[in-house]
Amino acid sequence: MPLKWVFHWQPNAGTTVNSQMLTEVSQCAESINGVKEGRWKATLTFYKPMFRDQAVPAEYPRDFLGISLPEQPNRYYFIIRSQKIVLEADSSIQMIMEKLQSYKSRVSLTFEGFQYQLGDFQLRVGKVAPSASENLRGIVLEVEYLPLSSMEKSRQILDGFVEIWQEAMSKRSLPGHFMHIEPNFAEFGLSDHYTSQHTAVQYATVMAQLISAVQTAQAVRN
Amino acid sequence: MQQQQTQAARNPTSAESTAEAPPKQVALAMDRLAQAARLIADVRLGADRLLEALFVSAQPHQTTKPLHLFLKEDSSMRQHLQDLRTIGILALKAFTDQKRRFFPHLDDGLNGQSSASESVPKKHCGSQISTVTQQEELSDYRTLSDLLMHVEKDMPNMKIFTYQRLDWLKRASTLPCSAEEFLMDSSKEHDFHISNKPRLGLLGAVAADKVAVIELLFPSIFRAIISLHPAGSIDPDAVAFFSPDEGGSYVHARGFSVYHVFKHVTEHAAMALQYFLGTNTETALYSLLHWIFSYQTLFTEPCSKCKRLLSMDRQSDLLLPPVHRPYRSFCAIKSSSPQSISSTKNQTLDASHAYHVGCFSEEA
Numbered sequence: 001m002p003l004k005w006v007f008h009w010q011p012n013a014g015t016t017v018n019s020q021m022l023t024e025v026s027q028c029a030e031s032i033n034g035v036k037e038g039r040w041k042a043t044l045t046f047y048k049p050m051f052r053d054q055a056v057p058a059e060y061p062r063d064f065l066g067i068s069l070p071e072q073p074n075r076y077y078f079i080i081r082s083q084k085i086v087l088e089a090d091s092s093i094q095m096i097m098e099k100l101q102s103y104k105s106r107v108s109l110t111f112e113g114f115q116y117q118l119g120d121f122q123l124r125v126g127k128v129a130p131s132a133s134e135n136l137r138g139i140v141l142e143v144e145y146l147p148l149s150s151m152e153k154s155r156q157i158l159d160g161f162v163e164i165w166q167e168a169m170s171k172r173s174l175p176g177h178f179m180h181i182e183p184n185f186a187e188f189g190l191s192d193h194y195t196s197q198h199t200a201v202q203y204a205t206v207m208a209q210l211i212s213a214v215q216t217a218q219a220v221r222n
Numbered sequence: 223m224q225q226q227q228t229q230a231a232r233n234p235t236s237a238e239s240t241a242e243a244p245p246k247q248v249a250l251a252m253d254r255l256a257q258a259a260r261l262i263a264d265v266r267l268g269a270d271r272l273l274e275a276l277f278v279s280a281q282p283h284q285t286t287k288p289l290h291l292f293l294k295e296d297s298s299m300r301q302h303l304q305d306l307r308t309i310g311i312l313a314l315k316a317f318t319d320q321k322r323r324f325f326p327h328l329d330d331g332l333n334g335q336s337s338a339s340e341s342v343p344k345k346h347c348g349s350q351i352s353t354v355t356q357q358e359e360l361s362d363y364r365t366l367s368d369l370l371m372h373v374e375k376d377m378p379n380m381k382i383f384t385y386q387r388l389d390w391l392k393r394a395s396t397l398p399c400s401a402e403e404f405l406m407d408s409s410k411e412h413d414f415h416i417s418n419k420p421r422l423g424l425l426g427a428v429a430a431d432k433v434a435v436i437e438l439l440f441p442s443i444f445r446a447i448i449s450l451h452p453a454g455s456i457d458p459d460a461v462a463f464f465s466p467d468e469g470g471s472y473v474h475a476r477g478f479s480v481y482h483v484f485k486h487v488t489e490h491a492a493m494a495l496q497y498f499l500g501t502n503t504e505t506a507l508y509s510l511l512h513w514i515f516s517y518q519t520l521f522t523e524p525c526s527k528c529k530r531l532l533s534m535d536r537q538s539d540l541l542l543p544p545v546h547r548p549y550r551s552f553c554a555i556k557s558s559s560p561q562s563i564s565s566t567k568n569q570t571l572d573a574s575h576a577y578h579v580g581c582f583s584e585e586a
Contacts, residue, residue, distance in 0.1 A: 001467075033539040119482045119540030147465040147481040148521065150442035157521050157543060160532035164541065192442075 001071075002122075003151050003194035004144035005158055006202040007178035008209050015175040016217065022127050022139055024172045026114060029123050032168050034116030040070045040124050041112040043131065044207060047103040064103065065207065066094070067200045077200035081208065084187040086197045108132075111140050111203070120146050121161060128210060138210045141178050149194045151185075181205055251316055254309055261306045268299040322500050366456050367430050369508060377515045381439040387453065390435035390474065397469025430454060435475065438514055442466055443521065444484065446491075446514050448507075449475030456507045461495050463487040463517070482538070486545040486579060487517065494549035509549075516547045519576065527581035535579050544576035 049060040113126035128138035279288035431454035438446040451459040460475035498506040525544040
């Protein structure tokens, strides 16, 4: 399937993200001839284990994530980042987990926004917010290059796009920038050929970055 | 007078085949055009007379006079049309030869000009000489098997497969599949197969005289499809580029990719093919294959003019990599050093030039 890079908004020190920035980012996509297409939505859920007894909590992963992606409505993805595990399951697994009561959903986040078509590129701009509220916690950007599936072969094209994107963004003087951290897919057992599991791993990485950014901001405040 | 015209038309045939300076041949061509125009006028007149004869014969109380008139006009019309056909054939031959020699491109705006003498590009004389040399050097590559075997050596990383026309359509409908799946597929029974010996021609199970489609696959970069006509020949008649992940019945030499980048490359490839065919039909496939090989850098080679990889194309408002690779100087470079045919160094030289649509100009 076509490869994509997922970016997260890294606000400058001392600043926080707000919805005005989201608007500016959307306008930036339109400024490079992006055509608004429709909405998209992904969800990410933190799971915590339900213990029968308080015996060995250390064995259970603390970063057990579940992700649903719009391009795969019949699939659900599990990631345990610390163990470099990614798993693709049928979407009915959520119901099974509900019945088993082995893990419970702790926090759920939504990534949603608009999708833009730029020729062979597809952009998704999305806000990050807890599922229960509209409180903007972050901004994500997905850049997909449709003709190619190999990450290695497409690297320079994506770099080229980032250059053009950053040029367009710099005109808006926003206090921050988009960052892309490429996870080591090989550690997760993933190959050069892009799949939705790659996307799930990227979102897990983005999540870690967002958490760390929030924690840093809190530390600065305190 | 008719006889005179026919003879005049036939005589200059021998003169055509010699290498004459363009102005004289142009004069001949103009003269024949004038003859053709006179014949057309005669035909028109004859048609009027036929109608007149018919009209007269429709009137009551007629003798056999209109019948005679009719028959006379009929035979003279036939003669006019025969003469016109003769001149037409000669003219077509003359123009085709001249077009191939001096105007091998259909798209450089010279089509609309009636006088060929206005713009004879001197540089084409150079390429004409070099194509003759190339023809001698490539005289071994007369059969498809020979050609593909030699080409395989020159082009590492590019996988070449051949198909009968219908077999390709079947295969196209089963795409896309990843490279691994494809390799697994080939171990089952199919009409095509991959040879485990890289140096062996890949015609394999496909009879060489039935090969009508050549598939060139650069895994994860692109897939190019060439159509040969007639089957088994080395005469390409169409070429198209696609994403390696694309599949469906539209994936063939006259189809178009759903992706803009490959659509643009396909359009450019059509012009390159016309150029190679116009320059030298015998080496056209060879040149085309090598030219296609240069596209392995489609997603990595920055534009030789603006030095960027991605650029916003003004005409289409799309971000595209450099989709143009020069083809006009392609043959000349190849034949300037005879040993270079199998050397990859020259190919790097060719492949190092890539242009965005907007950056591409005649200087290439």
